[in-house]
Amino acid sequence: MVKTHYSIRSLNVLNFFLPLLYLMVQYSNAQDFDKIELKDTYPWCIVAYDSLKRSPAERIQMIKELGFNKYAYDWRDSHLNDTYTELKLATESNIEVISVWVWLNAKRDSLYRLSASNEQIFATVEQMKLKTTFWVSFSENFFKDLNQEQSIKKAVEMVDYIATKAGKIGCQVALYNHSGWFGNPYNQLKIVNALPIHQLRLVYNFHHAHNSIDEFPKIVKTIKPYLSAVNLNGMQRNGEKILTIGEGNYEKEMINILRKSGFDGPWGILGHVEDADVRIVLENNLHGLWALQDH
Numbered sequence: 001m002v003k004t005h006y007s008i009r010s011l012n013v014l015n016f017f018l019p020l021l022y023l024m025v026q027y028s029n030a031q032d033f034d035k036i037e038l039k040d041t042y043p044w045c046i047v048a049y050d051s052l053k054r055s056p057a058e059r060i061q062m063i064k065e066l067g068f069n070k071y072a073y074d075w076r077d078s079h080l081n082d083t084y085t086e087l088k089l090a091t092e093s094n095i096e097v098i099s100v101w102v103w104l105n106a107k108r109d110s111l112y113r114l115s116a117s118n119e120q121i122f123a124t125v126e127q128m129k130l131k132t133t134f135w136v137s138f139s140e141n142f143f144k145d146l147n148q149e150q151s152i153k154k155a156v157e158m159v160d161y162i163a164t165k166a167g168k169i170g171c172q173v174a175l176y177n178h179s180g181w182f183g184n185p186y187n188q189l190k191i192v193n194a195l196p197i198h199q200l201r202l203v204y205n206f207h208h209a210h211n212s213i214d215e216f217p218k219i220v221k222t223i224k225p226y227l228s229a230v231n232l233n234g235m236q237r238n239g240e241k242i243l244t245i246g247e248g249n250y251e252k253e254m255i256n257i258l259r260k261s262g263f264d265g266p267w268g269i270l271g272h273v274e275d276a277d278v279r280i281v282l283e284n285n286l287h288g289l290w291a292l293q294d295h
Contacts, residue, residue: 040265045272056086070096105139126169140180163198174201201228231268246288
C-alpha cells in the first residue's frame with residue numbers, strides 16, 4: 001500500500017510539472033534564434049575591399065539599393081581626399097555613419113602625435129560635425145617586447161589620448177579586437193576599466209576570433225555590458241579567415257549566445273574579400289544570414 005501511495009503521489013507531481021516543463025522547452029526553442037532584421041545590420045569593410053573601386057556616390061547608392069540604413073566607414077590613405085564627400089553623401093541620404101575606422105601603427109602614431117592620415121580623419125569628422133564612434137585598434141608593433149604591465153600602461157595612455165581627442169568633437173571610442181595583444185578582449189576590458197571617464201565600448205569581430213570559439217560563451221558574458229557592435233562571419237576551426245555567413249559550423253551558435261545574453265545588434269555584414277565586387281559579397285552574406293535563420 002505504501003508503495004502504491006508513493007507511486008500515485010509521484011504521478012501527481014509529474015502531472016503538475018509536465019506542462020511547466022513543456023512551456024520551458026517551448027520558450028527555450030523560441031529563443032533559439034531570433035530573427036536579425038536588415039534594419040539592425042550595417043555593411044563593414046566596403047571601402048577598402050571592392051574590385052570595382054566605387055566612387056563615394058556609387059558606394060552610397062549601393063548601400064541604399066541593398067536596403068541598409070547605416071554603415072561603418074573604413075578607409076585607406078587613397079580614400080582620404082574623398083572622405084568628406086562620402087560621409088556628407090551618406091548623411092544627406094539618411095544613412096547613419098555608426099563608426100569611422102582608426103588604425104594605430106607604432107611606425108606612424110605615438111602618444112600626442114598621430115599620423116597625418118589619422119589627423120586628417122579626425123579633422124574631417126570635426127569639419128562635418130559628425131557625431132559618431134571611432135573604432136580604434138592597434139598594430140601588434142605597438143606592444144612588441146613589452147610585458148603585460150607595460151602593455152596595459154601604454155595602451156591606457158594612448159586610448160586616453162584618442163578618447164579625449166574624440167570627446168572634444170562630440171564623438172566616442174570603441175575598442176576593436178583585431179589581432180595580437182590588443183585583440184584580446186580581456187586586455188581591452190582592463191583598458192576600459194582603467195578609463196571609466198570615457199565610457200569606452202567594444203566591437204567584437206568574428207573574423208578575428210577563430211581561436212576563441214570554445215571560450216566564446218565566457219567572453220560574451222564578460223564583454224556584454226560594453227558591447228556596441230558585432231561583425232559577423234562564417235566560422236570554422238582551422239578554416240578560412242573570411243567565410244560567407246552560413247558556410248561555417250559555429251556562427252549560428254555564436255549568434256545564439258549573443259542574442260540570449262541580451263545583445264540585439266547592430267550586426268556587421270562583411271565585404272572583406274580581396275578582388276571581389278563588394279556588392280556581391282554583401283549579398284552573399286545577407287542571403288547566408290537569412291538562410292541560417294530559417295533552419
